[in-house]
Amino acid sequence: MSEERTKAEDRRERVLPIAEARETGPDARSIDRRHALKVMALAAAAPGLASCGPGPGGEAGAAGASAGAGGIPAGGTPGQVTNPNARGDLWDPDLLSPVVPWQRTLEPGELESLAVLCDVILPADDRSPSASEVGAHDFIDEWVSAPYEALQEGGVLIRGGLVWLDREARTRFGNGAPSASVRFRDLTPAQQQAICDDICDPERAEGGPFEAPSLFFDRVRYLTLTAFWTTAEGMDDLQYIGNTPLTQWDPPPPEVLRHIGLA
Amino acid sequence: MSSRTQDSYDAIVVGSGAGGGMTAYVLACSGLRVLMLEAGRHYDPVAETPMFHLPRDAPLRGGGTRHKPFGFYDATVDGGWEVPGEPYSSAEGTDFRWWRARMLGGRTNHWGRISLRMGEYDFKPYSRDGLGFDWPLSYDDLAPWYDKTEALIGVYGSNEGLENTPNSSPGVLLPPPAPRAEELLTRHHCGDLGIPVIPAHLAILTRRLDAARIARTLWPGNALAQRVTEESMAARAACFYATPCGRGCSIKANFQTPTVLLPPALATGNLDIITDAMVREVTIDARGQAAGVHYIDRNTRLDEHAGARVVVLAASACESARILLNSKSSLHPDGLGNGSGLVGKYIMDTVGAGVGGQIPALENMPPHNADGASAMHLYMPWWLYQEQAGGQLDFARGYHIEFGGGRRMPGFGFMGGLAELTGGSYGQRLKDECRRYYGSFLWFDGRGEMIPNEDSFCEIDPEGVDRWGIPTLRFNWKWSSHELNQARHMQHTFADIIQAMGGRVTSDVHDDGARAIAAPGVIIHEVGGAMMGDDPRTSVLNQFCQSWEVDNLFVTDGGCFVSNADKNPTLSILALAWRASDYIAEQLRTRSL
Ligand SMILES: Cc1cc2nc3c(=O)[nH]c(=O)nc-3n(C[C@H](O)[C@H](O)[C@H](O)COP(=O)(O)OP(=O)(O)OC[C@H]3O[C@@H](n4cnc5c(N)ncnc54)[C@H](O)[C@@H]3O)c2cc1C
Ligand code: SF4
Numbered sequence: 001m002s003e004e005r006t007k008a009e010d011r012r013e014r015v016l017p018i019a020e021a022r023e024t025g026p027d028a029r030s031i032d033r034r035h036a037l038k039v040m041a042l043a044a045a046a047p048g049l050a051s052c053g054p055g056p057g058g059e060a061g062a063a064g065a066s067a068g069a070g071g072i073p074a075g076g077t078p079g080q081v082t083n084p085n086a087r088g089d090l091w092d093p094d095l096l097s098p099v100v101p102w103q104r105t106l107e108p109g110e111l112e113s114l115a116v117l118c119d120v121i122l123p124a125d126d127r128s129p130s131a132s133e134v135g136a137h138d139f140i141d142e143w144v145s146a147p148y149e150a151l152q153e154g155g156v157l158i159r160g161g162l163v164w165l166d167r168e169a170r171t172r173f174g175n176g177a178p179s180a181s182v183r184f185r186d187l188t189p190a191q192q193q194a195i196c197d198d199i200c201d202p203e204r205a206e207g208g209p210f211e212a213p214s215l216f217f218d219r220v221r222y223l224t225l226t227a228f229w230t231t232a233e234g235m236d237d238l239q240y241i242g243n244t245p246l247t248q249w250d251p252p253p254p255e256v257l258r259h260i261g262l263a
Numbered sequence: 264m265s266s267r268t269q270d271s272y273d274a275i276v277v278g279s280g281a282g283g284g285m286t287a288y289v290l291a292c293s294g295l296r297v298l299m300l301e302a303g304r305h306y307d308p309v310a311e312t313p314m315f316h317l318p319r320d321a322p323l324r325g326g327g328t329r330h331k332p333f334g335f336y337d338a339t340v341d342g343g344w345e346v347p348g349e350p351y352s353s354a355e356g357t358d359f360r361w362w363r364a365r366m367l368g369g370r371t372n373h374w375g376r377i378s379l380r381m382g383e384y385d386f387k388p389y390s391r392d393g394l395g396f397d398w399p400l401s402y403d404d405l406a407p408w409y410d411k412t413e414a415l416i417g418v419y420g421s422n423e424g425l426e427n428t429p430n431s432s433p434g435v436l437l438p439p440p441a442p443r444a445e446e447l448l449t450r451h452h453c454g455d456l457g458i459p460v461i462p463a464h465l466a467i468l469t470r471r472l473d474a475a476r477i478a479r480t481l482w483p484g485n486a487l488a489q490r491v492t493e494e495s496m497a498a499r500a501a502c503f504y505a506t507p508c509g510r511g512c513s514i515k516a517n518f519q520t521p522t523v524l525l526p527p528a529l530a531t532g533n534l535d536i537i538t539d540a541m542v543r544e545v546t547i548d549a550r551g552q553a554a555g556v557h558y559i560d561r562n563t564r565l566d567e568h569a570g571a572r573v574v575v576l577a578a579s580a581c582e583s584a585r586i587l588l589n590s591k592s593s594l595h596p597d598g599l600g601n602g603s604g605l606v607g608k609y610i611m612d613t614v615g616a617g618v619g620g621q622i623p624a625l626e627n628m629p630p631h632n633a634d635g636a637s638a639m640h641l642y643m644p645w646w647l648y649q650e651q652a653g654g655q656l657d658f659a660r661g662y663h664i665e666f667g668g669g670r671r672m673p674g675f676g677f678m679g680g681l682a683e684l685t686g687g688s689y690g691q692r693l694k695d696e697c698r699r700y701y702g703s704f705l706w707f708d709g710r711g712e713m714i715p716n717e718d719s720f721c722e723i724d725p726e727g728v729d730r731w732g733i734p735t736l737r738f739n740w741k742w743s744s745h746e747l748n749q750a751r752h753m754q755h756t757f758a759d760i761i762q763a764m765g766g767r768v769t770s771d772v773h774d775d776g777a778r779a780i781a782a783p784g785v786i787i788h789e790v791g792g793a794m795m796g797d798d799p800r801t802s803v804l805n806q807f808c809q810s811w812e813v814d815n816l817f818v819t820d821g822g823c824f825v826s827n828a829d830k831n832p833t834l835s836i837l838a839l840a841w842r843a844s845d846y847i848a849e850q851l852r853t854r855s856l
Binding site for chain 1: 307448505625690
């Protein structure tokens, strides 16, 4: 792989969500601060924006000299740290017994809406369950709650977007009903699709009224894809084979060579 | 880890990465008493590597963060683009990125293991095209140490006899692993474009090393060195073709100094290692010779001193330059060994540019194991030497191509860009498309030679100090048109390959090289800053990495590099460090030092 798998792959995939100011991954545009703010403005009613995540305390603490500072607990279950050399903070976590050392921040109602959207993005079928059945919405909660500025901006985008979805549901399908009675999650699949069709393609939406919501949708889709396919169910569905020790390495099997025309 | 057993040592080695690890190994095997000082924490790949851990068990599914830029499981401790409490700066207009790690073994714990020899042209670039500088040694001078290094660490690859792409001596390389499907398909189509695709060279054991034979060959007449080398080699398993190498390798099948070089060095009984020891400066005696080093104990925050007959810096290229520049005295007012004024000057990175593609022929691939040795099995060496010599290209030096893709384990970002290709799909369609497209994406990365220039250097930042009170570095950078044109050429070539494969290009291809090229430092091959040469006025070190002015001071990391060929630097750092260490041992034995 390219230099190494680590480097090239990280640049285009893994570094992407963090996107420190200087990072320009292929999707950097989707977490552009300008767009995030736009969505926030659209959904002025989004709750608790100022309180998402543990805030800069976590980062500052972790960057300091001592372990466990700034409210970041040491890695592993207390007394069960499997790597005695690791300090257990964000710079030097216990890789052998990983923990997510930050609190989740989404409200139960938000998670419910998110779960519905995740399933619109990746529904169940005969090969595997739906995204929410394997916890995609919980993963998104973990992601938006992480002590990283870019991810928390993503959280603004997502939380704001969820409110926008409900408002859009009401506007289109509410028949003048009072505010809380029609939500995106209560719509019929056809109605949900009608909204999603307008916001599913950021390229098409660019410059139009759905530009900001399309970035919200794109981000949720990105995270749902990661969340779903990295689970046991997702990996089985893809028929990923590997991560298992072999005594020797063989050339690709004949059916593979035939498939690429090199048999 | 703290095991100082002597008051004074024959040699102090600063840093435990590629350069320091090799230096300590060779000196200890040569019977010298060595003290290694490493700024980072103790690190043990056997006990600490999360070999089979899955992305789903890690925070953010293992995705990169500020603290772990290359992913949660990546074997980087206290490092990445930032080191906590140890900042650096860039001059106006420069966006240099400096990757460091603070751990025993340094960056060899998470490096890419690509191990290519520099060729005969690469040692004499100035003589060939009038740009840059020649090395004070030739390929033939270094070739025996390339052989020894490859035999010691274990490198897979093949001898193809291609121009400026040296063969190893017979029996040195390990057999390369069979290519994966996407690698075969790429090779097939590159044939039509005249681009050679050959087995890559990586520091990974595709079979167990023949420990007794190799140890005897490497150390004729040295029973101690033979014993420790054989024992440590025999404890290394062969790769089992699973688990990403960037996490490190608990079975010791890839090259990391804490599994390959430090165990035999420690087994000699001649090496003591102090970790958490951040070296600030080299101290001198009344004659201006090196006396030892001052370091800060990171745990007590107290200043300590260690003395030795010889001081070897191997803290990584720019970090060693920093130590030299910070070692100021009335005898050496501009820093130690800096009479030429060249310390910190002519630093180089590798030119990098990449392009991705989606290849329909790889869609709906029958399921099969494509993990392999986690890294690439094939690569493309530079192939346009004739065109370049004939003046047909607008850049003077070459690049090689690293590539990969295929049916790898899904991790963070998996299929993240798919909706862009499929018009924003979601729902059942998206799910089906993920299945169809899985394994059909390829990525090509160019790795090219940068020509050293006066505007690319590091210096002490007059305003910067780290948390140990040590003045920090400021970087300055400029690319020349050679690098920018080369980066453009890379991207267009990769687009051609993708199209030849019937694929579609999925990332930007720029006509402006400045937009194609990766930011300086990003390829993490920084070298130079203490260049070697054969004239004290125009170089910092001689060809044995010895300071011209301070006889008992050496720099055995990438600092000594005079050019930065497209070949990734670490194998050359290792070979040069071994050669320099043989020289140090000889000089100490004959009391010339
Ligand atoms: C992700 C990645 C992939 C790479 N892939 C490849 C590849 O495929 N092929 C290749 O050839 N190269 C590759 N490299 C580059 C390779 O890692 C370096 O060339 C190599 O490690 C350099 O060795 P070194 O000894 O100079 O420095 P390092 O390995 O960085 O070691 C230096 C050590 O010195 C210590 N140190 C620093 N300052 C001080 C101080 N003041 N006091 C005491 N100790 C100090 C550091 O903590 C560190 O442990 C890659 C690098 C990275 C990060
Ligand atoms: S791929 Fe092989 S060498 Fe690399 S970590 Fe896994 S077993 Fe070790």
